[in-house]
Amino acid sequence: MAAKRLELTRELLPHARAVAMVVNPNYPGAESEMEEVEAAGRIIGLRTEKLTAGSEDEIDAAFATLAQRSVDAVMVGADGFLITRCNQIVALASRYKIPGIYPFVDFPEAGGLMSYGASLSDAYRQAGVYAGRILKGTKPAELPVQQPTKFDLFINLKAARALALTVPPMLIARAEQVIE
Secondary structure (H helix, E strand, C coil), X not given: CHHHHHHHHHHHCCCCCEEEEEEXXXXXXXXXXXXXHHHHHHHHCCEEEEEECCCHHHHHHXXXXXXXXXXXXXXXXXXXXXXXXXXXXXXXXXXXXXXXXECCCHHHHCCCCEEEEECHXXXXXXHHHHHXXXXXXXXXXXXXXXXXXXXXXXXXXXXXXXXXXXXXXXXXXXXXXXXX
């Protein structure tokens, strides 16, 4: 997912040279997520930088660091702590005038630029199907682990205008929802 977010960033910002990724060092998946971004960055010719934030103060510090570095966009890791700090992160991206791409729709709904991730409505539906199967007697251990099959792209055009960005029509056409 992080690699796809990086590709979408490249599509939105074709002249971008560097993207920073904010990850929570306490999140077990942070290293593998960052490795995925670094590998994708090498393939598409984007320099990637890792910034860590495991507290609200560290989020503030990470964005202050971004303002001092030559990065064209910021991505945020798919960690529960960072997701719950959605409003803080979106406000900081806005203050520092840096385009952000996020893992969930909560971010563009809060004023962030763009998100791409597994469809939460589809995941909730699948959880309901599994709950029904368990209530009918299927043992949880007998249920297969399923990967997401539906992914959603959300774009906030108001945020794009605030950043003086023009979102390519092809990107808008692929969006599940465009927030005006």
